[in-house]
Structures are given as C-alpha cells and as structure tokens.
Amino acid sequence: MKKLLSLVLAVALLATMSMAALAESDKELTVWYSGGVNGKAIRKAAELYTTANPDVTINIEEVATSDRETRLTVALSSGDMSGMPDVTLFQDYSSQKFLQFFPGNFVELSSAFDFSQFAADKVGYWTYDGGVYGLPFDSAASATFARLDYLEAAGYTLDDLKGITWDEFIEIGLKVKEATGKYMLTETNYGNLLMVLVKSSGKWYFNEDGTANMINNPGVVAAVETIKKLHESGIVKENSDWASYIASLNNGDAVCTVTGNWILGSIVGAQDQSGKWGMTNIPSMGEGFGHYSSNGGSSWVILESSQKKDLAKDFLKIFTDDTFNTFVINELATVPTYLPAQNLDCIKAPYAFTNGQAVFADIMDYTAKTPVIEYGPFNSEVEANMLVAVEEVFAGKSVADALQTAEETVNFLIEE
Amino acid sequence: MNFSGKKSYFWRHALLIVCSLITSLPFVWIIICSTNTSVDVLRGRLTLGSNLGVNFQTLVDTGRFLPAFKNSVIYSVTTTLLAVCISSAAGYGFVVYRSKAKDTVMAVILLSMMIPTAAILIPMFRLFSRMKLLNTIFAFMLPSLATAFLIFLFRQASQSFPGEIIQAARIDGLGEWMIFFRMFIPTMKPVYSTAIVMTFMNTWNAFLWPLVVMTDSQKTTMPVFLSLLTDSGYTPDYGAIMLAVTVTTLPTLIIFFALQKSFINGLTGSVKG
Numbered sequence: 001m002k003k004l005l006s007l008v009l010a011v012a013l014l015a016t017m018s019m020a021a022l023a024e025s026d027k028e029l030t031v032w033y034s035g036g037v038n039g040k041a042i043r044k045a046a047e048l049y050t051t052a053n054p055d056v057t058i059n060i061e062e063v064a065t066s067d068r069e070t071r072l073t074v075a076l077s078s079g080d081m082s083g084m085p086d087v088t089l090f091q092d093y094s095s096q097k098f099l100q101f102f103p104g105n106f107v108e109l110s111s112a113f114d115f116s117q118f119a120a121d122k123v124g125y126w127t128y129d130g131g132v133y134g135l136p137f138d139s140a141a142s143a144t145f146a147r148l149d150y151l152e153a154a155g156y157t158l159d160d161l162k163g164i165t166w167d168e169f170i171e172i173g174l175k176v177k178e179a180t181g182k183y184m185l186t187e188t189n190y191g192n193l194l195m196v197l198v199k200s201s202g203k204w205y206f207n208e209d210g211t212a213n214m215i216n217n218p219g220v221v222a223a224v225e226t227i228k229k230l231h232e233s234g235i236v237k238e239n240s241d242w243a244s245y246i247a248s249l250n251n252g253d254a255v256c257t258v259t260g261n262w263i264l265g266s267i268v269g270a271q272d273q274s275g276k277w278g279m280t281n282i283p284s285m286g287e288g289f290g291h292y293s294s295n296g297g298s299s300w301v302i303l304e305s306s307q308k309k310d311l312a313k314d315f316l317k318i319f320t321d322d323t324f325n326t327f328v329i330n331e332l333a334t335v336p337t338y339l340p341a342q343n344l345d346c347i348k349a350p351y352a353f354t355n356g357q358a359v360f361a362d363i364m365d366y367t368a369k370t371p372v373i374e375y376g377p378f379n380s381e382v383e384a385n386m387l388v389a390v391e392e393v394f395a396g397k398s399v400a401d402a403l404q405t406a407e408e409t410v411n412f413l414i415e416e
Numbered sequence: 417m418n419f420s421g422k423k424s425y426f427w428r429h430a431l432l433i434v435c436s437l438i439t440s441l442p443f444v445w446i447i448i449c450s451t452n453t454s455v456d457v458l459r460g461r462l463t464l465g466s467n468l469g470v471n472f473q474t475l476v477d478t479g480r481f482l483p484a485f486k487n488s489v490i491y492s493v494t495t496t497l498l499a500v501c502i503s504s505a506a507g508y509g510f511v512v513y514r515s516k517a518k519d520t521v522m523a524v525i526l527l528s529m530m531i532p533t534a535a536i537l538i539p540m541f542r543l544f545s546r547m548k549l550l551n552t553i554f555a556f557m558l559p560s561l562a563t564a565f566l567i568f569l570f571r572q573a574s575q576s577f578p579g580e581i582i583q584a585a586r587i588d589g590l591g592e593w594m595i596f597f598r599m600f601i602p603t604m605k606p607v608y609s610t611a612i613v614m615t616f617m618n619t620w621n622a623f624l625w626p627l628v629v630m631t632d633s634q635k636t637t638m639p640v641f642l643s644l645l646t647d648s649g650y651t652p653d654y655g656a657i658m659l660a661v662t663v664t665t666l667p668t669l670i671i672f673f674a675l676q677k678s679f680i681n682g683l684t685g686s687v688k689g
Contacts, residue, residue, distance in 0.1 A: 062644055063633075064643045243457075269455065
C-alpha cells in the first residue's frame, strides 16, 4: 500500500512539473493591473496593439494593488522572478521604494520614450539615478469639484472659489452651510488632503540627505494648520471610510471635494446630478503657496526579468497614440499625462456633466502647472505618522509638538 | 432580581434573542447588501433589493469568480482530508508507539508553531519555485498538510484513548493500520470534526501563501479574488463585493453547522480527558 501511494504521488509530481515547464511563446506578454479605469484602458491598448500586430498575444490579469506589491516584494527579495509578469502597473507613491531597494530590476525607458512630452510631475516619481523607469498614464492633478446648485442657493458662483485661499474657502463654507445646511467639504481622515496641501507648497517631506523634514518645513506646518482650521470650522463632513466618502458625494451631502481629478469617475456615478457640478483649481494655503497639486496615480513598468523587453516597450508606445487617448478621454473621463494629447479635439469639447465646462482641457492645464517634487522611498511611513500627528493636533496637542514627534519617528524608521 | 421561575426564563431568553440578533446583524446585512446596487449599499438601504442577478452576473463576468470558487473548494477539501489523515496518524503514533526521541520531536514540532508565515515566506517561495511547483495544488497544500496544531490536538486526544483496547485488538490479530482505522477513528469522531472545521477554515481563508504561489489568475482562491474586488479602483461595486463575501462565507458556515454538535463535544472533550 505504501509503495503504491508513493508511486502515485511521484507520478502526480512529475506530471505537474512537466506542465509547469511549458514555456509561453516569445510573442506573448503578461500584464498586471488593477482598477476599473486602468483595466478598461489597458484592454483597449491591447485591442489596438493586437489589431495592428496580429501575431502578438497580450494576457491581461487583474491583481489588487497591495497584492501586486506583496508578490513583487517576495519575488524580488528571493531573487526568483518566476510567475511574475512582463509589464505591471505600479502605484506612484511606491515607486522610489522599489527603485531604491531593488535597483536593476526595472527597465530604463528613456531610450524608448521622450519624457519631455509627459507631465513632469509624474515623470518625477519614476526618475532615479538619471534614468526613468515608469511610463505615466493618467493625470492625478488635484482640483476642487463643487456643486453649482448649492453654491447658487447661497448666492455664490464657481468663480468665487477660483484662486482663493483656504481662509476664504472656510468663510464661504460657513455661509453656504448657513444657507443650505450642507457641508462645504467632504473628506475621509484628511489623508488625501494632507498630500494635496503639502505638495501644493512645492516641497515634499524630505531634506536633500533623505531625512524627514517636517517641523521646519513651512508647507507641512501650513498644511496641518489648514486642516486644523477646517476641522474646527465645522464645515467638513468627516467620513469614517472611503465608501461613506463616495456616498456623501453621490447623496449630495456636501458642496465640494478637493482631491485628484480621478474622483470625477465616482462623481459621474450619480447620473441624476448631471449638469450640477463644476470644477476649479484648489485654494492656496496663503502667500507663497500654490493652487496646483496632485495626489494618487499609477504608472506602467517593465520588469528586467522579462524575456520580451523590446516587445513590451513597443506595446507601451500605444499610450502615445491618438486613437487610444481619444478613447481614454471620451469613454473613461480620464486625462492622459501625455502632453500632446491636449491638441486632441475631444479634450476641448464641452462636457455635459459639468454643465458644459470643458473640464478635461482644464485638467490638462492643471497637470502642466503641478509642481515637480522629489519623492523619497518612505512615503507610506510619512503618511502613517502624519495622520497620527493630525489626530494629535485635533486632540489638543500643538502643531509644533505633533510634528516634532512625527519627524523623530519617521527618522527613526528611516535609520532602521 | 429573581432569576428563578417563568419570569426569569422569559428574561433570559429575551436577552439571548437580543444578543443573537446583534451578532447575526452583520451577516443579515451582508446578504441584504448583496441584493442591492452599489449606490444603494452606500446610501445605507436596509431592505432587500432586486439587483442580486445583476451582481451575480458582474461577478461571473470578471471571469475569475467561478474558477476561484472551484479552486477554493478543490484545494481546501483535498488539503483538509489529507491534513486530518496525516496529522491524526502522527498524533496517534506519538502516544501509542514508544521511542526515546518522541518528546524531543514533539517539542521541535511545537516550536514550529511559533514561527510566523511571513518570516519563512521568501525561502519557501524559492523552494517551491525551484521545485517547479508554483501554480499547482501542491504549492497550496504541502505547507499545511502536517501542522503542529493538528498533531498536538490528536496527540492530546489519543492520550484519552484506552491502551487496553489496542492490546486486546492486537491479541485478536488486528493489524496496526486496522486498529487505527477501525478502532481509533470511530471513537474519535468529535476530535475529527474539530480538526476538520479548524483546518477547513484555515485553508479556506488562507491568503498570503496562496497569493504568492498562485500567480496564475485562473488558479487563485476566493480570498485573493475578494481582495481583488475590494481594490477595483476608486469606484468599487459594493453590491457585487457583498455577494462575493456571502458566497465566501457560506462553505465554512455549512461545514460548521453540519459538524457543530461534535465540534463542541471535541472542544469540551479535550478538556475533560
């Protein structure tokens, strides 16, 4: 009985081994992505590319953002890249961590693409040691999205929100709340807004030597102070999670949201609100701070372990294709970071959902004005500790003390 | 307060009913949500909707739902059956057979419980990759076939198994395997139920290891599929997610209720023994 059992097991093992050993053809690419818009975009890209190159097969597989990073971390750490794709989508905030900790594992792309034609802000995420390692796709430029009908009920127009400061925003918010009973702003835990505000200062959380710089960083101090003022003003609907944040927009509980323009995809989900929305630039934190920023977003990366790097590069060129970018704008309400796309007709066309305002052209304009900053590899550490600092400030701690603690903790984590 | 008589009977039951309602509310809510559209879920609708069919279609259309469910069932059932057979034989052997090294071996096995999966993830991935076992059921199954917890559970249970029965069976000419199959297994049903419920739950809900070794999208399991659904960009479809959660919860619930009686006996029995 024992002999029979071991024989059966051995045969089964051999069978699976030989199946796994079957290699895929050299005209086949595997691509990992996640997210509705990214999925529709990469499928369209694959469709256009395989129509032009019928001998190529592109396998598109959806893998959640954190799961992609887990798998890649394990594979890169073990030095064994089996099962990994040729091309993968990557979160921009994780870019420097992977580029610095696993150098030599990503394909340098500036030989294949002219990166001066892409939004400098997004290219910045993927620039490391003189090379560019990621192909940016959608713009993450931040904007103020506002309900025109609520503003009107309180005697304001969209122009009253354009180019203002956060103090003026709060002032208008109080009056709008009095007139309509609606919150002026909807937020989750201020995590997104924090990034938007700090970036609008034109400087990120780090010194040139890579250490954290918070307490002596005017942008960070102003951001926390602005959030404190917003929190205390009572004009912000503070949602416990992402789902209720989206719900507050779809339910019409709030007048504005200030975040990356990708939020438009969720706003248009409530089609009954068509024509009631408008968009303008974000309020500034005061003298010396700007009205432009960005948050969120992803880029496409080719892994060095791929056997088909040239094919992968050629495939990614579809992101500079006019037909592709027209589809992205018209069908996905998404703005590409490829700058020549601003000459496309569809980008200047009036958009019904935003009451005829040509928002895509405006987003292109914001994208070009977004400050370019240097990101370090420790963005998730910074984000976690900044959220703690914000909570401490809400609980009564002084901004200086809270930032002092955050800076020390982050520097400790960096040294580790 | 007087706790005897009919009145207290009523109050005790009233309290228990309220408690069970509170406990079951999340499950009921998940089921309600799985029949609604995403926007209705977000708006907090608490009544049954008519979107169940659409949500199901959404899941099927991903092309990953049915394979993931099938994989989860095949992987978990196979792993559970093999793990329970192997570990129970090991636990039995630890008690019934004599060896000097027995206690040392058991101590080493127990020590392995203290190493977290994350710590051995990278070497294990290398090992399985070199053996060309990635994306096969063996990658899913092998690390959980002999677990310290199960061996320990069966060792403890075997200690209450009377040695006289084994002696008597040997005298009557029953072979060692037959003693195990015909005498031990039937008397240890509650322990087997406990082991089956625990192992099935662990393998069904396993996430990190299957995520790393099952990279082929047609080979993934339900928890990995769920993780994918919740991360579908900035506009997740909550109706479909809740339906997937319902479907993912059902098998463990069914196994638990089917074996509930002996499961509780198994737990209390091990204390008594």
